[in-house]
Amino acid sequence: MRASRLVSLLLLLQNRGRMTAGQLARELEVSVRTVYRDVQALAAAGIPLYGDAGHAGGYRLVDGYRTRLTGLTADEAQAVFLAALPGAAAELGLGEALAAARLKLTAALPAELRERAGRIQERFLLDAPGWYADADDTPHLAAVAAAVWERRSVVLRYRRWRAPEEIERRVDPYGLVLKAGRWYLVAAGPSGMRTYRVDQIIGLRDLAEEFEPAAGFDLGAYWTGHLAGFRARLHTGEALVRLTPEGARRLGLAPGGDGWTRARVPIESVDHAHGEFLRLGADVEVLEPAELRDRITATVRTLAARYPG
Incomplete structure (x- = not known):
């Protein structure tokens, strides 16, 4: 612990120049007396630092003393x-x-x-989570990460959306992915490689058994393929719609002049598309499929009856 603190003290002086004992103590979260002892230890080890007395004093390294990292552009x-x-x-x-x-x-x-x-x-600041979602509760993330790092097999108790809602499965954890503020575990199990949401793990038992990952496995390549497959499964149908210029813009399509634009757009399901197209209001008219058109027509009639003019 002390060795790590000595390195941190040295690096603080390299980064910031002269610092008082009080400033160093606050940064290192130790007492001023401890800083004095650490400075003496560094000096005894041959580190060229010295202290200036007075109001503007403090500790600093001899000019030019710096470890340089070469090769970086x-x-x-x-x-x-x-x-x-x-x-x-x-x-x-x-x-x-x-x-x-x-x-x-x-x-x-x-x-x-x-x-x-x-x-x-x-x-610049990178903020991964999305706007309209609370941070996931991931109490087992540290244990999952340790198993990934140590290449140890685990037994997961996992909550999923279809029956049975809770399952128990032995897996070999290959890697962790952070996507839009949500953690995913990529693991090999009885039915091959699978992806698990870490916030849906409700129990984890470390088997203390090391596993050997499949030769040539690439986490980045797997994830790219997983996303492509997810999108392909997501958009299983399409809808024929008419859009105003504003509606086309909101769907990311090129407007067809000043009039309406006909377009075929992929949809996940009738239920999902029903909600998404309602958000466009009068800027869209659904032509096909008939089931989706009928659903939207029924919703509009209900709204008109609820809000009479």
Whole structure:
């Protein structure tokens, strides 16, 4: 623990220049007395730092003392800081590790790259979750992540939407994916590779048995294929509609001049399309399928009776 704190103290001085004992104590969450002892330990180890007395004093490193990280371009340095997701790291129990890693990387960068990386942190923020959804409750995420990291088989108790609603399944956890603020587990089981929502895991038992992943498995390639298959299964039908220019714009279609545009659009189901097309109001007319047109007609009549003019 102390060794890690000494490294953090050194990197703080490299990143920020002169700092007082009080500032260092607040950053490291220790007492000023502990900072004094740590500074003495670094000096005894040959680190060229010294302290200035007085109101504007503090500790700093001898000019020019810096560990440099070579081989990174400016764009690469920016990308490293842009890619960091503190929220996701915290959920995995790696929040402190991420903060320490970024501190070390910042300290190691040459001055020019360090300045550009700092501008990235000032001007860009990645916020993964969607607007209209609360954060998922994922009490088993840390245990799942540990099993993924250690390549250990587990038994999941899982809640799903179809019967039986609760199942128990032994799986080999290959990887975790964060998609739109939601965690997914990719795992091999009795029926092949499957994807599980981590927030639907209601129980997990670690079997303490290591497994060997399939040769050549690529998590990124699997996920790309999974998404493509999901979209293909999602849009199983289509509807023929007429759209005003505004309706076409809202559906991401090119308007056909100033008049109505006829288009065939993929739909997930009649139930889902019914709600989606109602949101377009008078900017859409459904022509086919007849079942969908009849559903919308019945809804409009009900609304007209409920809100008489």
